[in-house]
Amino acid sequence: MSRARRSLDWGFPRWRSYGASREAATVRLCDRHGCEEPGDCPAPKAPNSPDRWYFCQRHAAEYNSKWDYFEGLDKAEKEARTKAERAESAGYAEAQHYGWMGSGDGSRSADEMRALDLLGLESDADFPAVKKAYRNRAKEVHPDVKPGDAEAAKQFQALQVAYEVLRQAEERREWKG
Structure with a gap:
């Protein structure tokens, strides 16, 4: 008399895993x-x-x-x-965690791309390059360097916003990864 092999589902067929067959998946x-x-x-x-x-x-x-x-x-x-x-897809703006990871592969938002353009960087620039470009550009148009120049003050504010956008994006990537 041969013994039946005991199944791994302890008698509960619903506990069997889906796709438990042994055929190769295409x-x-x-x-x-x-x-x-x-x-x-x-x-x-x-x-x-x-x-x-x-x-x-x-x-x-x-x-x-x-x-x-x-x-x-x-x-x-x-x-x-x-x-x-934009009006149609406004609800998806908060779902940034569905994006791809890595630079240059679609992971940059439109705001990040505009910020990189403002800093004169490529789309695959890493954060140390962003920081260096921000500091160099900010030194040129800082209100202490050009006092009373309204255009330089506007450029400095735009650089600050661009840096903040890229810094927050980098923090999100570090938090995910």
């Missing part, structure tokens, strides 16, 4: 030539087309960085569409 690879990462980020092949590329996160960010959402629109249409998009 993983779709990134559509970028030569990439061996899983391709789990769909991207449209063309506007208004149901066909999709499937990229890994790194290549999806690269693909989306070159995508011009406002291509073919004049300035007034761009502004109207931007305003409508």
